[in-house]
Amino acid sequence: MDDILSTPRRLRCTRCATDVIGRQWPGQDIGWGLCQSCIEPCKQHAGSEEEFRVTHGVQGVHFDIQSITPSDNEASEREWLEDSRDGRFSRVAVGREDSVWVCNACGQDDADPWEYGCEHCDEKADAY
Ligand SMILES: [Zn+2]
Ligand SMILES: [Zn+2]
Incomplete structure (x- = not known):
């Protein structure tokens, strides 16, 4: 599980296709992640927290990374x-x-x- 420590990278939201910074989750296709605004809808779609985690990974680790946003990246x-x-x-x-x-x-x-x-x-x- 060294995936958890990898550097956040630019992914594409699997639901709405916006660019988002996250970490690759093994259960997700390469290059795809989950954006902020699709977290809730996807949770509901999954039906349970467990099912959601299996599909999308861990909140704050694979998606919903607060400290690094695309615009911060751009400024630097x-x-x-x-x-x-x-x-x-x-x-x-x-x-x-x-x-x-x-x-x-x-x-x-x-x-x-x-x-x-x-x-x-x-x-x-x-x-x-
Ligand atoms: Zn989205
Ligand atoms: Zn001036």
Whole structure:
């Protein structure tokens, strides 16, 4: 049962197909888990706690992991990519495929180094 100690990973909810962080339960197909909002309906569907546990695993271990949510994960993936021409704006990666320009004067996201600069503190655009 070393499965219990494995790192939580991104699974797909077996009932509604949303992304959810959980641990693989041996009774479940690989890559599938259970999301927060499907816990109750699935419990009722299973009929008993025991039946539910056999199908979906242990609450707080395989599903319903409170401390790690997909959005927490995304925030920690912020990574510096490049600076604008004179360094007043920086582009950082947000999640796996998105990036955003950050104003280095005030730290605000969604700056535009080409045209508008920073709407938050009126830092001027810097013709990247
Ligand atoms: Zn679900
Ligand atoms: Zn700013």
